[in-house]
Amino acid sequence: MFLTRYSRQKPLELSRHLTRHLSSSSSSSTTKSTPSKLHDYYSFKPPPSLSPNPENPNKNFKKKSKPRYRPPSSLDSPKKIHSNLPFDFRYSYTESSQTVRPIGLREPKYSPFGPGRVDREWTGVCAPAVDTKVKSVEEGPEDPKLEEKRRIMRERIQGLPLTNPERKALVENCHRNRTKRQIQLGRDGLTHNMLNVIHNHWKHSEAIRIKCLGVPTVDMKNVCYQLEDKSFGKIIYRHGGTLVLYRGRNYKPKKRPVIPLMLWRPHEPVYPRLIKTTIDGLSIEETKEMRKRGLAAPALTKLAKNGYYGSLVPMVRDAFLVSELVRIDCQGLERSDYKKIGCKLRDLVPCVLVTFDKEQIVVWRGHDYKPPENVGHLLTHRELFDNSDEPVSGVEGHDYSD
Numbered sequence: 001m002f003l004t005r006y007s008r009q010k011p012l013e014l015s016r017h018l019t020r021h022l023s024s025s026s027s028s029s030t031t032k033s034t035p036s037k038l039h040d041y042y043s044f045k046p047p048p049s050l051s052p053n054p055e056n057p058n059k060n061f062k063k064k065s066k067p068r069y070r071p072p073s074s075l076d077s078p079k080k081i082h083s084n085l086p087f088d089f090r091y092s093y094t095e096s097s098q099t100v101r102p103i104g105l106r107e108p109k110y111s112p113f114g115p116g117r118v119d120r121e122w123t124g125v126c127a128p129a130v131d132t133k134v135k136s137v138e139e140g141p142e143d144p145k146l147e148e149k150r151r152i153m154r155e156r157i158q159g160l161p162l163t164n165p166e167r168k169a170l171v172e173n174c175h176r177n178r179t180k181r182q183i184q185l186g187r188d189g190l191t192h193n194m195l196n197v198i199h200n201h202w203k204h205s206e207a208i209r210i211k212c213l214g215v216p217t218v219d220m221k222n223v224c225y226q227l228e229d230k231s232f233g234k235i236i237y238r239h240g241g242t243l244v245l246y247r248g249r250n251y252k253p254k255k256r257p258v259i260p261l262m263l264w265r266p267h268e269p270v271y272p273r274l275i276k277t278t279i280d281g282l283s284i285e286e287t288k289e290m291r292k293r294g295l296a297a298p299a300l301t302k303l304a305k306n307g308y309y310g311s312l313v314p315m316v317r318d319a320f321l322v323s324e325l326v327r328i329d330c331q332g333l334e335r336s337d338y339k340k341i342g343c344k345l346r347d348l349v350p351c352v353l354v355t356f357d358k359e360q361i362v363v364w365r366g367h368d369y370k371p372p373e374n375v376g377h378l379l380t381h382r383e384l385f386d387n388s389d390e391p392v393s394g395v396e397g398h399d400y401s402d
């Protein structure tokens with residue numbers, strides 16, 4: 001068959017193919033007959049897989065059986081999360097006051113972190129960092145060393161202060177035309193889960209833009225203080241409700257603090273009533289007459305929903321120089337929102353709350369009103385940080401880094 005295949009070719013090519021075929025067949029026959037000389041020439045020892053009778057090196061090896069699937073159960077006791085953050089865990093750090101004691105709870109003390117997930121006991125208001133065995137609101141005094149621990153931790157993370165060119169470069173990178181990264185701070189203020197969001201943004205950029213709107217903007221100083229105190233960052237720019245929060249020179253994303261997340265929003269405890277039946281120092285008839293006159297007074301301003309209220313406290317103080325009653329129109333706002341605004345005005349102006357009827361806030365300046373002399377706790381509309389040695393808030397005599 002091989003000869004017939006090449007019978008039509010030229011004699012020279014035919015002889016060439018024949019010699020090549022015969023030489024290859026002879027060489028193959030010799031290799032089959034003679035043993036391999038690789039071991040003699042190169043000291044080559046074939047692996048067991050290439051040997052004619054391979055031996056299994058894992059004779060006694062037994063494959064482990066796969067465990068059967070077990071669905072998760074609430075009866076299992078998972079390992080509790082431990083956090084070294086030196087402050088009490090609250091749902092909102094800006095909208096909760098540590099000075100006002102609640103008079104009751106609206107629900108049992110269910111931890112919003114989940115059952116058995118955190119090694120801190122939930123008291124109904126917060127999860128204290130000091131005594132983990134606290135089981136009531138009144139127990140457990142606050143550790144005076146917590147503030148010192150926060151200050152030391154903040155100084156270690158911040159490192160050397162920023163220079164003016166560095167600060168301006170960070171602020172420019174946070175402008176709207178440069179980045180869309182932004183954190184919204186709304187009616188609930190600085191919540192606990194928002195701390196985790198801030199650290200997530202700090203993994204990608206050194207500074208993050210925060211937009212503050214709604215009820216917390218009445219007291220912007222408290223917002224700035226809580227942001228720096230709880231996140232250990234530094235505010236390097238503020239214009240109205242827009243902030244730029246810097247993470248620090250020595251911040252390392254891989255060594256970020258452990259922040260357990262709240263799985264649901266806890267119910268707010270019961271606090272004393274803001275509006276009493278009679279105002280202190282007045283009779284029932286005088287109180288009713290004052291409420292009528294307050295609702296009939298011209299409105300000082302109308303608050304927009306989710307607006308910026310940073311100039312509300314100075315407006316009320318200036319109005320008290322002319323009139324003893326001030327009315328603020330809050331139509332369109334949630335009732336809980338203008339109640340919180342009234343509570344902040346009572347503490348910051350200060351003044352006496354008269355009524356919240358008809359979606360209005362009516363406040364009274366009280367007897368023998370004197371304008372407050374020290375108004376340094378209020379922030380201006382815009383803060384300049386050209387001098388890196390000046391306080392964060394721009395207010396003389398007060399430094400948030402402490």
